[in-house]
Amino acid sequence: MTAAQADLFIDRPAVSDGAALWRIAKDSRTLDLNSSYSYLLWCRDFAGTSAVARGADGEPVGFVTGYVRPDRPGILLVWQVAVDAAHxxxxxxxxxxxxxxxRLAGEGRITGIETTITPGNTASERLFTSFAARHGADLDREVLFPADLFPDGQHDPEVLYRIGPLTPTAL
Known part of the structure; x- marks a missing residue:
């Protein structure tokens, strides 16, 4: 961690963090907001493949949620990443x-990650592009879900970012 992050620690989320994760996602104004119930479930069922950044007071100031894909067990699908505006x-x-x-690569659970990003989400594009570069991993992009697949009105396409291979020593 950098000096700017010295007052933070990264932890697994607990069910009691669900409300804070929902609030951070809601306040981001860029994420597709899920129900508050889903964040509670996420913190219960996918805590092992997610992470939360806690401030000095122990409260969540950011999170990343993910899951290991059932049909590709070495791949972590990163669902959402958000940081509280003040941080x-x-x-x-x-x-x-x-x-x-x-953590997951060190446990032998993953060798790569995937995420989807809508075109124009430059913060996420930079985050995942720099992650791949920092870890010497390949990065491939392709449209996963074209806009016309979304049944609920206007939605940008979701571009799949595949990053890997990842090795514990590179991380």
Whole structure:
């Protein structure tokens, strides 16, 4: 961690963090907001493949949620990454992603990651492009879900980012 992150620690989320994760996602104004119930479930069922950044008071200031794909067990699908507005610009999202992938790769659970990003989400594009470069991993992109597949009105396409291979020593 950098000096700007010295007052933070990265941890697994607990069910009691669900409300804070929902609030951070809601306040981001860029993420597709899921129900508050889903964040509670996520913190219960996918805590092992997710991470939360906690401030000095122990409260969540950022998170990354993910799951290992059932049909590709070495691949972590990163679902959402968000940082509270008061803590942005300190490299917290990168530290969360690095910490989570290092933990999972070190446990032998993953060799790569995937995520989807809508075109124009430059913060996410930079986060995952720099992650691949920092870890010497290949990065491939392709449209996973074209806009016309979404039944609920206007939605940008979702571009799949595949990053790997990842090795514990590179992380």
């Amino acid at each position: 942005r610009g300190r490299g917290i999202a990168a530290a969360l992603l690095d910490g989570l992938t290092a």
